[in-house]
Amino acid sequence: MSFLIEEYFSILLLLLVSVGLACIILGASYFLGIQNPDTEKLSVYECGFDPYEDSRNKFDVRFYLIAILFIVFDLEAMFLFPWAVSLAHISSMGFWTMVDFLLELVIGFVYIWRIGALEWE
Numbered sequence: 639m640s641f642l643i644e645e646y647f648s649i650l651l652l653l654l655v656s657v658g659l660a661c662i663i664l665g666a667s668y669f670l671g672i673q674n675p676d677t678e679k680l681s682v683y684e685c686g687f688d689p690y691e692d693s694r695n696k697f698d699v700r701f702y703l704i705a706i707l708f709i710v711f712d713l714e715a716m717f718l719f720p721w722a723v724s725l726a727h728i729s730s731m732g733f734w735t736m737v738d739f740l741l742e743l744v745i746g747f748v749y750i751w752r753i754g755a756l757e758w759e
Contacts, residue, residue: 703755714743
């Protein structure tokens with residue numbers, strides 16, 4: 639049990655200090671901040687202009703599609719960097735597995751390009 643305490647004491651201390659500091663900062667900003675809300679401060683703000691319509695309008699599906707595609711290709715880059723760094727130390731199986739992964743991503747990219755999912759009209 640003492641081994642676990644020795645190993646994880648620094649993490650526990652860091653966690654306690656960070657939670658304590660966050661509570662101190664939030665409490666100080668709440669108690670020391672000047673709070674005098676008026677109608678101008680409580681009104682809806684949209685790029686310096688009054689909002690044109692109701693904020694609960696539906697977004698175009700293409701917005702979500704572009705966001706999902708961005709996340710997919712961002713995750714692909716996240717897998718690509720560690721593979722590129724450890725390329726000299728992996729076997730041929732690791733190399734060809736990643737080549738297969740990249741090939742599937744390229745096929746997916748060509749497919750979404752061909753159907754016009756990346757074009758914004």
